Amino acid sequence: MAAESAENVVSPTAAAAGETAPPAADTPASAAPRDTAQPPTAEKKVPPKKEKPPAVEAKPFTDFIQQDYLPALTQALVEKGVTDLHVDLERSKIAIKGFESEPECSQVIGRWNGGDRQFNVYFFDDSLQGQRAISCVDGGNKASTLESFLIDERKITLDLLVSGVVLRLNSQKWLLRN
Template sequence: MAEEQEKAAAKKPPKKEKPPAVEDKPFGEFMEQHFTPALQAAFAKQGIENVELAFENKPLPKSFGVQESCWQVEGKWQKGDRQFNLYYFDESITGAKGFSSSTYGKPPSTLESFMIDERKVTLDLMVLYTLQRLNGEKWLGRN
C-alpha cells in the first residue's frame, strides 16, 4: 500500500508557484503600470475618450484647508470641465483613501472617503469603485 502511494505521489506534477499578485507590487509601480492603464481602458470601454490621467505626489487642494501632500490620481476630460481625484494618504492601496470631484475648473468642495469597507483591495475593485463613484455624479452616462 505504501508503495502505491509513493508511485502516485511520484506521478503528480510539482505544484506551480503562483506569481505574486499585481496588488503586491510596490505602490508606485502598481499605480503607474497597472491601475492607471486599467482605468484608462475602462473609460474607453465606457465610450469616454481623451481622459487625461496623472499619478503624482502633490498637495491637497487649498479648498480643503489642509497643507498636506499625498499621492493622487487625477483624471480630467471634456477639456478639464470634469475632474476627479483619488487620494492615497498612506502611500498604499490598502490604506486610507479619498475622492473628490469638480467641474469647470472649480476647486473641489468635498473630500469623501473612498473604498473604506473593503477587506481585500484588488485592481478590478479599484477600477470598479472609481467608475461607480463617477457614475454617481452622472458623468458616465444617463441614470
C-alpha cells in the same frame, strides 16, 4: 479450564526449544507480517504545487499605479465613452478648502471634457491598503467635498480600484445618463 483446545496447547518440549504454536486458521491475512523489502506498487505520485505568480497589487505602490492601475482605469473609462481623457499620478497637496495645512499625498488625477471634469483619488499613506479618498469637480471649479473611497474592503485589488472609480463617476451622472 481443564478443557483447552489443542491449538492453544504447546508441549513442554516445544516451549523449551522456543517453538510457538502455529497461527490460528481464523487469523486474517492482513495481520501477517509484510515484506518491507519491496515498496508498494500503487503509490500515488503527487505533482509539485505550482507557485502562483505574485499579484500585481504586491508591486511597489508607484510601480503598480503607473504600470497597472492607470492603463486599466483609462481603458475602463474609454469603454464607457469618455473622450480626451488624461490620467496621471501626482504627489501634491489636497486642493480642497480646509486641507491646505495637510501634508502632500499621492493622487490619481483624471481630467476630460476639455479639463471641465476632474476626479482625484487620494492615497494618503502611499499604499493600497492605507486610507483612500475621492473627489469630483465639474466646470473647472475647486473641489469642495472629500469622500472616503473603498473603506470597507479588506483586500484592495486592481479590479476593485477601477470599478470603484467607474461607479463613483457614474453616480455623478458623468458616464451614463438615466
